[in-house]
Amino acid sequence: MRLFRLSAALAVTTAVTTMLAAPAIAQDADTVVATVNDTPITLGQMIAMKQGLHDQAAANLPDQALWDLMLDQLIRTTAVAQLGESGMTARDKARLELERRAYLASAALEKVAGVEIGDADITAAYQSMFGEAAPMTQYSAAHILVETEAEAQDIRRQLADGADFGQLARERSQDPASGANDGELGWFSADQMVAPFAEAVKSLQKDQISDPVQSDFGWHVIRLDDTRLAEAPKLDQIRPQLVAQLRREKVDAEVQRIVSEAAVDRTEGLTPSLINNTEFLDVK
Template sequence: MTRSTLLAAAVLAALSAPALAQDADADQVVATVNGQEITLGQMIVMKQSIQDPAMAEMPDQALWDVMLDQLIRQTAVAESAEDTAGVRAQLELQRRNTLASAAVSQIAQAEPTEEELQASYDRLFADAGSVTEYNAAHILVDSQEKAAELKAEVDGGADFGTVAEANSTGPSGPNKGDLGWFAADQMVPPFAEAVAALEPGQVSDPVETEFGWHVIKLNETRLREAPPLAEVRDQISQMVLREKVEAQIQSLVTAADVKKTEGLDPAQLNATDLLEAE
């Protein structure tokens, strides 16, 4: 093959290559249907929404052909739809939702600064170290008499865990009444007050709550420690982002010129026949 023949073949190959050049953008028209444009951006968004694994694994050219065919069919069929008030309302709701979601995504893209993370961490764990946590076990029964009887057994030398396992009706019974570690605000007030009045190793008199009668043994106490920032960094970061997004949304709403139409009947929400009007 001569050099001129090779050159001609290269030119022909270039001319027959897809029209989408490197300069193509999201507004690049890939097809028209009765004058309505289908763009590259629409194709890209459609691909992002694919949930069928089989389609997602298709070669680019095959997927391109399938999606373009679907969009062409969709566009052709859409032209036959009646432009009712319901259709217009749905399109406008979708448009607003898409724009609002895009705005929120843009706000959330900014990574929190170290100063913001530290400030949120300090605020969240400001009270850590001043909150007492308790490790306790209890026996739960349905009467004061039964609770007093079991308390007497424990006072007489019976093992608390063994008595709890044999008699407690609560879910902790099979685990010898063990409640693990908890703060006072995690328990109902009468129980929390009784625990706070005990010394480690001490067993309470019967205590009544909405769940029944308790005999409580306090094992030990400790001051709650704040976890290291590195350990909760991801959670703190998400919290900061949520707060920033909410603050920006509130700022936009506050700055918006909102006028509510007064005097409308809320029962009109049920007037679905209005959606059929053109």
């Protein structure tokens, strides 16, 4: 009996040792986790799907629960996609190809945008923007915007007679954003406004109200509330904006380089109105 028990124990030990020593099954992005009518669902697709999850509740699920949830979703999507694939039209093929190109282009440019921006580049961008910039005058003003000069003249007369600027702005201004706020525009620099408006503001004294001023938006009656000198921001204050700008510039430069090096051959003789012939896309 003891010999039997010892032999059994040795057999179990040998089996466990063998399993531990056996090489693990190779797994990579192409590992098939399921098939739907011979269409594979791969481990890479599962991982990519998980990376695309924005639902925090789903992201916090245990691995097994999330695995089952995603695999079920992919099985359903794959089965329904097979039905759509069997009846694909030219429109379907065109859209799929556009989406494929857009994704690949985005993935390529993400790598460019992800390049580390050095302190030297950030400092150079800051100096280029603000290094020799003088303090800028900013204005705080309010306005009432109307369609016609006659309306603006009427408002100007009422204000001269003591009417409340904010009340008239709420009642009559056609600028919905400022009108609801007593006509106030907050702080701005002259270059942020259309030229006639900016010139009128620069000519006013504090608390002075302008005569009617015409711009492309209509007729304005403007009140200057205050002015101030705005110093250039500190580098650390705008570092994120500078980094974002430098990344955009790198991406734009890379796009220009790639396009300039591409062999582009435009087909001549096609009529631009062809883009309106949507019946082309209904062909299978």
